[in-house]
Amino acid sequence: MKNIFIAVLMISLGLMNAQNFKAYQFYNQKGKAVKTDKLVKELADYDVVFIGENHNSSINHWLQLKITEALYEKKNGQLILGAEMFERDNQAQLNQYLSGEFDAKTLKDSARLWNNFVTDCKPLVDFAKNKKLNFIATNIPRKYASQTAKEGLESLNKLSEKEKSYIAQLPIKVTLDTPGYPEMKAMMGEHAEGTKVMNFISAQATKDATMAESILKNIQTGKTFIHYNGNYHSKEFGGIYWYIKQKNPNLKMAVISVFESEDPELKIPEKDYIPTDFNLIIPADMTKTY
Numbered sequence: 096m097k098n099i100f101i102a103v104l105m106i107s108l109g110l111m112n113a114q115n116f117k118a119y120q121f122y123n124q125k126g127k128a129v130k131t132d133k134l135v136k137e138l139a140d141y142d143v144v145f146i147g148e149n150h151n152s153s154i155n156h157w158l159q160l161k162i163t164e165a166l167y168e169k170k171n172g173q174l175i176l177g178a179e180m181f182e183r184d185n186q187a188q189l190n191q192y193l194s195g196e197f198d199a200k201t202l203k204d205s206a207r208l209w210n211n212f213v214t215d216c217k218p219l220v221d222f223a224k225n226k227k228l229n230f231i232a233t234n235i236p237r238k239y240a241s242q243t244a245k246e247g248l249e250s251l252n253k254l255s256e257k258e259k260s261y262i263a264q265l266p267i268k269v270t271l272d273t274p275g276y277p278e279m280k281a282m283m284g285e286h287a288e289g290t291k292v293m294n295f296i297s298a299q300a301t302k303d304a305t306m307a308e309s310i311l312k313n314i315q316t317g318k319t320f321i322h323y324n325g326n327y328h329s330k331e332f333g334g335i336y337w338y339i340k341q342k343n344p345n346l347k348m349a350v351i352s353v354f355e356s357e358d359p360e361l362k363i364p365e366k367d368y369i370p371t372d373f374n375l376i377i378p379a380d381m382t383k384t385y
Contacts, residue, residue, distance in 0.1 A: 181232030274333030
């Protein structure tokens with residue numbers, strides 16, 4: 096009997112010392128761990144919620160869907176969804192899919208969908224479809240951002256009025272005061288030619304400003320607009336967030352940023368961690384979708 100007791104005790108101690116594997120952990124801006132139910136409760140009070148993502152992170156996209164589902168229940172359906180992954184000139188095709196006029200294949204054939212659309216973004220679109228929610232294509236058509244990177248912001252003035260309707264109102268303000276943009280300049284290197292650097296930053300600005308304008312045009316009183324975008328577009332309260340603040344500083348907006356960690360307990364990283372309102376820590380070795 097004594098030996099059995101010792102064996103059970105050893106097993107229990109082993110279980111207590113076993114590594115606790117975690118798939119994610121949220122923290123607030125002050126570094127306090129936040130449970131998902133508390134997170135959703137707080138997010139329900141915001142006009143706009145940015146959910147930053149690493150585009151190839153499976154857990155990131157799953158959490159986007161779960162947070163959206165929970166907010167839908169909390170807000171009694173008072174949501175509007177929008178995403179970087181859809182470009183403004185594909186709004187009609189997206190609407191036709193949401194209404195049931197297009198099936199998934201027709202949407203794929205008629206719109207410029209990302210390669211990971213089926214695994215990562217389609218569940219969000221299908222949620223909007225099932226719940227009859229608006230889903231806004233917020234981004235600039237990629238060819239105009241590419242044109243800006245090559246020829247500069249001024250080249251957009253030559254576009255037709257229809258083409259310009261897919262872009263934020265010109266001229267778009269581009270400044271290194273925008274969080275994240277100095278980092279882009281540094282990435283180009285000190286020997287990079289000045290015009291090339293500013294064209295590259297201006298191309299990023301056309302995306303951020305266009306997504307900001309898209310949100311502002313479609314926001315409705317009493318509803319929370321959830322926007323899904325690459326982490327860079329809202330990190331450090333820059334990008335889209337910054338452009339919206341220039342137009343409407345009174346909107347209540349929350350940013351969820353994402354960080355990867357090697358720590359199995361998913362503690363706050365010691366390096367390269369600049370928190371926003373809420374901060375998602377995920378394992379660096381989490382399954383990638385591409």
